[in-house]
Amino acid sequence: MGTFTELYHSSIGKKLVVGLTGILLCIYLVVHLGGNLFLFKDDGVAAFDAYAEILPSLLVIRIIEILLFAVFIGHIVTGTLVWIRNKRARPRQYEVTKPNENSSFFSRTMFVTGSIVFIFLIVHMRSFWFTSRFKTDEHFSMFATVKEAFTDPVYSAFYVLAMVLLGFHLRHGFQSAFQTFGLKTKKYTPLIEGVGILFWFVIPLCFAAMPIYFLLKY
Numbered sequence: 001m002g003t004f005t006e007l008y009h010s011s012i013g014k015k016l017v018v019g020l021t022g023i024l025l026c027i028y029l030v031v032h033l034g035g036n037l038f039l040f041k042d043d044g045v046a047a048f049d050a051y052a053e054i055l056p057s058l059l060v061i062r063i064i065e066i067l068l069f070a071v072f073i074g075h076i077v078t079g080t081l082v083w084i085r086n087k088r089a090r091p092r093q094y095e096v097t098k099p100n101e102n103s104s105f106f107s108r109t110m111f112v113t114g115s116i117v118f119i120f121l122i123v124h125m126r127s128f129w130f131t132s133r134f135k136t137d138e139h140f141s142m143f144a145t146v147k148e149a150f151t152d153p154v155y156s157a158f159y160v161l162a163m164v165l166l167g168f169h170l171r172h173g174f175q176s177a178f179q180t181f182g183l184k185t186k187k188y189t190p191l192i193e194g195v196g197i198l199f200w201f202v203i204p205l206c207f208a209a210m211p212i213y214f215l216l217k218y
């Protein structure tokens, strides 16, 4: 435990925590997207409602939920600490250096994109997770809840914007995590950047397609 605390207090320890939790969150995105694809099925209402009904009844899902929550908190708190430390280390960077030449737009906006994704997560949890866990109506339908949210153009626009910003976050974040792990060598860079496209482009695009689909269909 002592070694872990010492590691966490070092810069590289914090970077490792942000990278590891970030990649775990990426894996979670794949699983989450897989489940949501039921929304696109022909019998979407029945399929999605059955899926949403089973999930909370499984103990393993409850345990994963708690772990996932801890991973999110670990990522957000440690990511913010790394960001503060970097800012303090280079307080006058914009006056003395040309940021465009030393870092990408995506790497410089990690805290901003992460923070907006964080606000999105709170709204998202309130609309879907909280409603399904603490439902009072026995005829509750998750599909109907999703439909109500996504047919609101303001809600859908915010959802799509959040997915664009998640894409920005992962445009830098995905490959940066492998750099932190020391795996971004010449040999693996093409693979990391190739798989990265899945995370920063394809997955956010599929999530964003859902509110757009509901707006067009209903």
Ligand code: HEM
Pocket: 015, 016, 018, 019, 020, 021, 022, 023, 025, 026, 029, 075, 076, 079, 080, 082, 083, 086, 110, 111, 113, 114, 115, 117, 118, 169, 170, 172, 173, 174, 176, 177, 178, 180
């Ligand atoms: C599904 C949501 C998210 C995913 C998949 C994700 C993923 C990642 C990944 C892979 C990294 C790169 C780690 C590295 O450089 O080693 C990262 C960095 C970062 N994340 Fe997230 N993240 C998410 C949400 C958030 C949220 C909500 C915040 C809130 C502030 C946040 C703040 C940060 C910050 C500040 C960094 C950069 C730390 C640094 O300067 O190295 N992230 N994220």
